[in-house]
Amino acid sequence: MAEPVLLGVNIDHVATVRQARGAPEPDPAHAAVLAELAGADGITVHLRSDRRHIQDRDAQTLCAIVKTHLNVEMAATAEMLDIAVALKPHAVCLVPERPEEVTTEGGLDVAADLEHVRDHVQALHEADIDVTLFIDPDSRQVEAAAAADADQIEINTAAYAEATEQRDEDTAEQELARVAAVAADAVEQGLRVAAGHGLTYRNVGPVVAIDEIVELNIGHNIVARATMVGMEMAVREMKALLDR
Numbered sequence: 629m630a631e632p633v634l635l636g637v638n639i640d641h642v643a644t645v646r647q648a649r650g651a652p653e654p655d656p657a658h659a660a661v662l663a664e665l666a667g668a669d670g671i672t673v674h675l676r677s678d679r680r681h682i683q684d685r686d687a688q689t690l691c692a693i694v695k696t697h698l699n700v701e702m703a704a705t706a707e708m709l710d711i712a713v714a715l716k717p718h719a720v721c722l723v724p725e726r727p728e729e730v731t732t733e734g735g736l737d738v739a740a741d742l743e744h745v746r747d748h749v750q751a752l753h754e755a756d757i758d759v760t761l762f763i764d765p766d767s768r769q770v771e772a773a774a775a776a777d778a779d780q781i782e783i784n785t786a787a788y789a790e791a792t793e794q795r796d797e798d799t800a801e802q803e804l805a806r807v808a809a810v811a812a813d814a815v816e817q818g819l820r821v822a823a824g825h826g827l828t829y830r831n832v833g834p835v836v837a838i839d840e841i842v843e844l845n846i847g848h849n850i851v852a853r854a855t856m857v858g859m860e861m862a863v864r865e866m867k868a869l870l871d872r
Contacts, residue, residue, distance in 0.1 A: 630872040633836050636670040636699055637663040637863055638847025643681035657689045659859055666863035670697035672845045677703060677725060691715050704748045713755045720752050721760040721782055735764035735784040738772035746776040760822060765806040770813045780820035782845065783807050785835060789826025804834050811840035832869050
């Protein structure tokens, strides 16, 4: 029997609710504990340059309490590199970042900025931190990620997810095929393969069926579900969908 896909639960939007009122609650650390108790294989947070949700103190607390695997998403900047080296999470995922965006828009253009990305990867490796690069489903970016000496890629599934939500079956199939092809290319290049962005309880099944993908990072939809049924139930429901 095939191994289930690992689930990384992104808890950014727990902090979004807190920051909306400047209140102490809800606490992302509490959400992380509940997610792990429910079977999450890891916790993901995005420490943005504008600190719109996760704060430095959140990242510090999570580094101390997460028992599974802490993945910190961040931009490839000098400020964030210094923070990562000081925090030493289990893994860092380098992502593109624009101040005006609502959420991450598109993958990192590793091919266009290979030397800069490679320097960040090397510095993180020297701090004994695994490195993932968040990229669009593009074979050119896979080759660049391998050249940058990344440990893993995370394939941006936003185009596939958007097509499924719009009930555009033809586009969804095309985008899913792109994800599958890039996942196969990445394995041939010696990279581990994760995926995420826009995935929901409704559309995650076909992505789970791609054998090369070993991990999914899902945040907004789980947190949205958790507001109705609680974090533990929301995580258990998603975990059940990741069992091959």
